[in-house]
């Protein structure tokens with residue numbers, strides 16, 4: 001696509017956008033009587049207008065039925081989680097038996113590490129990315145401590161080279177190979193929360209397996225954002241949250257993936273709970289855990305129906321759009337943002353914004369992280385005053401994520417224009 005630097009061009013892209021009507025399906029927060037430019041769908045996705053009705057239906061059934069709602073609600077609560085595998089498996093590229101919706105993200109990361117991080121003599125190391133999301137760092141560290149090991153001995157971090165902003169795949173692969181004999185698990189964020197880098201999960205999984213280790217990914221910033229093929233990549237396990245790109249509400253119920261080859265094995269070690277027990281016998285309350293031979297066998301508790309109802313509202317929208325169409329638009333949107341940012345540098349004598357998100361094909365999703373070489377906070381405050389909701393990472397990074405479900409090309413053009421007004425007041429009129 002050859003982009004043009006004018007408002008008419010942005011409006012034309014919006015007119016030609018097959019997803020333009022989806023914006024209407026979400027509540028857009030207001031600023032001075034107008035829609036904000038909401039670029040933080042990577043942090044908390046907007047509310048689908050249908051979510052309220054989905055939740056109220058369960059509230060009404062609870063009011064009318066009490067405990068009978070477990071079997072008599074319109075969507076019986078005993079099996080409420082069964083509404084999800086068909087929907088979510090398409091989003092993460094899995095078989096329905098490989099996914100289950102349960103708990104929250106960090107809890108699930110622990111639950112999965114309990115199964116897949118089982119240090120065995122010499123094989124006890126965990127490889128992850130440097131500066132992983134803090135919750136992931138704490139989870140991994142404490143998993144080492146729980147095994148009576150020293151996190152400093154256990155954790156291998158791979159970061160960007162000096163002067164670079166993202167991690168080279170070749171460096172991850174080299175580190176896996178270097179530590180092959182001692183490596184137990186590779187656990188990496190599929191899309192980095194800070195710079196938006198998409199990891200080559202397929203290559204990393206292959207290398208981990210060659211080294212004799214498991215490969216798992218935290219997909220908090222990947223689910224609903226990029227194309228995932230967890231089953232075909234042969235990933236061992238993964239987890240994600242539902243409140244970022246998946247628009248399912250603050251603290252919403254999360255999800256996990258366990259490859260069929262492990263999920264189908266009831267003897268695979270795990271933290272067990274009654275909801276993972278064979279359904280036919282679940283209510284016999286007998287001794288002796290018998291796992292359901294799918295990802296459902298990792299469930300601990302009965303379904304949190306109210307938060308699942310909001311999740312269902314959002315996933316029904318994903319089902320009607322389809323990931324292919326979403327990703328097609330996402331590439332155009334984010335490509336337009338790159339173009340607008342390049343233009344700011346071009347019109348200025350020197351480089352004033354540095355995109356630290358990798359720009360090669362397949363290495364970025366919605367999110368663009370912009371390192372502000374000058375006037376960063378001033379630009380951010382101006383954006384905020386004009387109703388742009390973005391994210392500031394001190395000392396100098398602005399993260400923005402135009403999401404294909406509800407953001408428009410016009411919003412990207414306006415974003416660029418506000419930046420120009422602050423950085424180059426004389427050039428912002430065109």
Ligand SMILES: *Cc1c(COP(=O)(O)O)cnc(C)c1O
Nearest residue numbers: 104105106133135193218220241
């Ligand atoms: C958002 C995010 C979390 C948040 O964890 P919760 O358990 O949902 O609070 C954890 N890890 C990563 C990588 C994230 O992006």
